[in-house]
Amino acid sequence: MSESNWSVPETEVVQRVHDRLDADGTDVLATIVDVEGNAYRRPGAKMLLDHDGAGVGSITAGCIEDDLLAAAETVRETGRPARVTYDLMEDDTDDVWGLGVGCNGVIDILLEPLDETYRPAVEAFADGRDIAVLTVVSDDDATGWGRLGDRAYYHPGEGRVRRPDGSAADRWPAEALAGPAADLAERGSADVVSVAGPDGEISEVFVDGIAAPADLVVFGTGHDVGPVVELAERNDFRVTVVGFRGAVDLAERFPEAHRTVTTSPGALDDALDVDERTHAVVMTHNFVDDRIAVETLLRSPAPYVGLMGPRERFEEMREAFDDEGTAFDESDLASLYTPVGLDLGGGSPYQIAHSIVGEVLAVSNDRSPRHLREREEHIHDRVDVDGSPSA
Amino acid sequence: MSESNWSVPETEVVQRVHDRLDADGTDVLATIVDVEGNAYRRPGAKMLLDHDGAGVGSITAGCIEDDLLAAAETVRETGRPARVTYDLMEDDTDDVWGLGVGCNGVIDILLEPLDETYRPAVEAFADGRDIAVLTVVSDDDATGWGRLGDRAYYHPGEGRVRRPDGSAADRWPAEALAGPAADLAERGSADVVSVAGPDGEISEVFVDGIAAPADLVVFGTGHDVGPVVELAERNDFRVTVVGFRGAVDLAERFPEAHRTVTTSPGALDDALDVDERTHAVVMTHNFVDDRIAVETLLRSPAPYVGLMGPRERFEEMREAFDDEGTAFDESDLASLYTPVGLDLGGGSPYQIAHSIVGEVLAVSNDRSPRHLREREEHIHDRVDVDGSPSA
Structure with a gap:
């Protein structure tokens, strides 16, 4: 198996x-449905396997x-999905192995031929919309709807x-699924939800929340x-x-950017759609460009506004804001991070970027x-949705 | 000017x-000698400019x-070095600009034709040795030695x-320079040191400490x-x-690694030279491979030992250490970071790697x-060496 694409964003x-x-x-999509123990990846992690055995993702x-x-x-041969469980603890002769990572847990995986039924998921992602993929993972159709x-x-x-x-999913237990699905979609988390039918029979639905990618808007075109x-x-x-100001060739200069925009500081509100993500x-x-950008952003719902430069520089900006009658109080400034970045101590362009990202x-x-x-909680946020069978 | 190589490691x-x-x-090396105000880069930052106008570094x-x-x-034309000063505050009409970053400070730069006199610096770096480059940056030869x-x-x-x-620098004021040079070389920092001659005349020497790159040894060959x-x-x-155990093709699989080593857990001490860097x-x-690696590392002077996996996993290891009579006390464990990484919340292979690095x-x-x-001190460590003229 070619592995060059296993660890990709x-x-x-x-x-x-x-x-x-x-x-x-001809491609098979593998998705982690459930994990016991401390696995390297969480439910929802995906890998695409093509017929040549090349994989993307891990x-x-x-x-x-x-x-x-x-x-x-x-x-691929049967054209039918399968749910497979890898119990990597079984091989262990020593119980300490049960505390391993990645190779030592129980991993439950859904394998399915990739087809048109997956299009809404990837189109929502491309459009920047949250979505939850609901997939029946019970082996039998106990409840008669899937x-x-x-x-x-x-x-x-x-x-x-x-x-x-796009048609209505009339027979699906929408009421039981909507709550967990809304929550998981927003968080980009995944979980199995058990749904009971009228006679108490249980179907398991894997709710795979796929959050729209978070946006990062970088103001500036310098080499940093x-x-x-x-x-x-x-x-x-x-x-x-x-x-700003007729910056050219941005798409060529920043080929990895999703989008580049050239605008004037005064037209920022029109050029950008800033929301709570x-x-x-x-x-x-x-200084002036930074000030206009910061002022626009602090008035927006953006949860993070990083400003490069020393703290004193923002204090000067703030005086300019005050002179102009657009004062910000402390609560407005909760989203402002200046100097930008984590305190990692590096001084090269990549080290500075690492600290910012x-x-x-x-x-x-x-x-x-x-x-x-130093963290006392679990590394991963635990999913806690209402997955109890509905009556 | 081509810029694709401006922001490189x-x-x-x-x-x-x-x-x-x-x-x-035919190449010209530019090095920041001094900075006033809050510049993006610090003294010692370098850029190489070739005769086609392509630059590497920023x-x-x-x-x-x-x-x-x-x-x-x-x-390039004169074949002679020059010291140039860019006072980017001069253009400012508003004093707030003086608090800018990068484009608003006073930047003092040494430009020199790149030639053989620079070889010891780059060879030390390649060999993993600290070194300090001492360069006279006074315009005139006031003291008669440079x-x-x-x-x-x-x-x-x-x-x-x-x-x-390699010959002895007999006329150089070695005594006055050794202290700052030793300090700056270790820290990888740079500063101008003023040295007085017998009659009180001053020469300025730019002491550019180039620390050997820090080593990171990664135990593991998984896709993560x-x-x-x-x-x-x-x-x-x-x-x-x-x-471990006959892992093959490591150089091909990890092309960006400086070095790859295949060894057995028991032969670690021989295969690796672990020091305080x-x-x-x-x-x-x-679990067993991790345990042997961690045990070896905790007995070494390595200042950082990151271990992937939950805290409980190391506690199990520790019990195994104890059983074998190789107990570690709390001070031995100061260098151990487990779970490895910063708490950034990401779960993809790149996000996990970002948190580790x-x-x-x-x-x-x-x-x-x-x-x-939240940091109260300056972003950059201030260089504080004994730069006062020696008598």
Whole structure:
């Protein structure tokens, strides 16, 4: 198995799935449904396996991918989905192995021929919309409305469950699924939800929340911007580079950016759609441009506004704001991070970018960027949705 | 000017300088000597400008690089070094600009034809030795022992100042320079040191401490290792990947690694030279292999030992250590970081790698990885060497 694409940004996995939708089921999509123990990846992690045995994405650190290839071949031949469980604790002769990572847990995987039923998921991702993929993972059709691999979608924007072709999913237990699906879609988490039928029979539905990628808008076009764009894209941010005053060739200069925009500071509001998912880093190296960008952003719902430069520089900006009658109080400034970045001590362009992107990642995940050894909670947020069978 | 190489890891700049030593002075090396205000880069930042106008490295975020190209052309034509000062505050009509970053400070730059006199610097870097480049930056030869661009080296290993050809630098004020040079070489910082001659006349020497790159040894060959190697190299770590039990093709699988080693857990001590600059991340996903690596590392002077997996996993290891009579007390465990990484909340291979490399960077720079906005000290460590004129 070629492995050069195993460890890629998640956005690349989704993009590849999108590209391969037309391969008519010769590709097999593997998705982690459930995990016991401390696995390297969480439920929802995906890997696409093509008929040549090349994989994109990874669901462990490499422990079962070869076995998975054989299982995928069966799915390809039969054209039917399968749920496979790898109990990596079984081989252990010593109970300490049970505390391993990646190669030592129980991993439950859904394998399915990639086909048109997956299109709504990748199109929502491309459009920047949250979505939850609902897939029956019970082996038998106990409740009469779906068997293994049957699929519907929860669309948070409209609060509805629909079949992949857009039609109403009349027989699906939409009421029982909507709550967990809305929550998981927003968080980009996944979980199995058990749904009871009228006679108490249980179907299991894998609710795979696929959150729209977080946006990062970088104001600036200096040579320090390139590493920020590169590292942010690696971390699955959708990056927009904004240049002022006729900045040219931005798309060529920042090839990894999702989008580049050239505008004037005064036209920012029109050029950009800033919402509560927009993270912004301001690094134009021009005081007036920075000030206008920061002022616009602090008035927006953007949860993160990183400003390059020393603290005193923002204090000067603030005086200018005050003179102009646009004062900000302390609560407005909660989203402002200046000097931008985490205190990692590096001084090279990549080190500075690493510290900036690390900070954006922490804020976007609502984490406090201390050492993990100092964190008292679990590393991964535990999914806690209402998965109890509905009556 | 082509800019694709402006923002590259520092190791690539040094490597390029090494490669171009034989270009016979057609390349010009620019080094920041001094900075007033809050510049993007610090003294010692370098950029190599070739005769086609292509640059490698950056000394600002792009504010003066075009002007620098013209100045470099003059240096190339005359074959003589020059010290140029860019006072980017001069253009300002508003004093708030003085608080800018990068484009708003006073930047003092040494331009010199790149030639053989620079070889000891790049060879020390390649060999993993600290060194300080000592360059006269006074315009006139006031003290009679050196004029602008004249060069010697301080070699910390032997505590001596030598000319670039290895001969004794008899006329150089070695005694006055050794202290600051030793300190700056270790820290990889740079500063101007003023040295007084017998009659009180002053020469200025730019002491450019070039610290050997920090080592990162990654134990493991899973698919999660690639992003760690890639991001660590971007951050100027010299990465060694260690595989156990006949792991093959490591050099091909991890092309960005400086070195790959296949060994057995029992032969670790022989295969690796672990010293107080060695940072290590243990992620073999095999409990026994991890345990042997961690045990070896905790007995070494390595300042950072990151172990992937939950805290409980190490507690199990510790019990195994105890059973074997190799107990570690709390002070031995100060270098152990488990779970490995910063708490940034990401779960993809790149996000996990970003959190790991960010932690290594912070520890190697002796920083606490909080938000910079919460740091009370200056962002950059201030250089404080004994630069007062010696009597």
